[in-house]
Amino acid sequence: MHPHAALIVVDVQPDFMPGGALACHEGDAIVPGIDRLLRSRPFRQVVATQDWHPRGHISFASTHAGKHPFQQMSLYGHLQTLWPDHCVQDTPGAALHPGIDWSPVDLILRKGSNPGVDSYSAFQENHGPDGQRPRTGLAGWLRERDVSEVYAVGLARDVCVLWTVQDALAAGFRAHVIWDLTRPVTPESDAATRATLEEWGVGIVDSASLT
Numbered sequence: 001m002h003p004h005a006a007l008i009v010v011d012v013q014p015d016f017m018p019g020g021a022l023a024c025h026e027g028d029a030i031v032p033g034i035d036r037l038l039r040s041r042p043f044r045q046v047v048a049t050q051d052w053h054p055r056g057h058i059s060f061a062s063t064h065a066g067k068h069p070f071q072q073m074s075l076y077g078h079l080q081t082l083w084p085d086h087c088v089q090d091t092p093g094a095a096l097h098p099g100i101d102w103s104p105v106d107l108i109l110r111k112g113s114n115p116g117v118d119s120y121s122a123f124q125e126n127h128g129p130d131g132q133r134p135r136t137g138l139a140g141w142l143r144e145r146d147v148s149e150v151y152a153v154g155l156a157r158d159v160c161v162l163w164t165v166q167d168a169l170a171a172g173f174r175a176h177v178i179w180d181l182t183r184p185v186t187p188e189s190d191a192a193t194r195a196t197l198e199e200w201g202v203g204i205v206d207s208a209s210l211t
């Protein structure tokens with residue numbers, strides 16, 4: 001393992017598990033592998049993100065009269081997918097998944113708490129009303145700790161993991177996805193996700209190759 005690598009564990013929360021409010025396909029399958037990876041801790045730093053929305057969040061279909069989950073709408077000039085209510089602050093579905101021992105995590109980053117802006121990536125919020133994407137400070141936090149490359153696991157492969165990796169690259173980090181420790185909201189998107197990652201120069205690796 002590269003001595004300057006960090007692991008980012010994205011949104012491993014009950015609401016993204018099968019039976020949850022916004023289920024990822026086979027989302028639960030990644031839980032034991034992430035727990036094992038955290039125990040062996042082959043990374044300099046470990047960051048976990050936690051999707052953490054207030055009630056009535058702008059990304060919830062229920063917030064918009066006549067809209068349905070998974071519909072898209074234009075928001076501040078960008079396409080916003082509308083989701084079922086999920087990861088509402090202080091509900092059990094928003095907890096960090098109880099099947100993982102989170103004690104090796106150095107930083108837990110909550111995102112999506114701005115009621116009017118969605119936040120997929122660990123590095124930046126989605127576009128806000130002023131057209132900006134406010135930074136979370138994670139890039140600086142990692143640089144201060146001599147991190148130059150990141151490995152991403154978690155949920156969802158086609159949404160928050162993908163956006164996190166894209167912003168990691170934009171912030172100047174090398175990026176890898178541990179493919180077998182991610183799962184998508186939309187399994188049909190897998191081929192496109194893989195092609196996009198390859199085009200960006202993101203390393204696609206298997207967890208077995210890390211230990």
Ligand code: VGL
Nearest residue numbers: 011051083155156159160
């Ligand atoms: C996510 C949709 C909405 C994710 C979060 O974690 O990928 N997707 N909020």
Ligand code: ZN
Nearest residue numbers: 051086087112
């Ligand atoms: Zn969300």
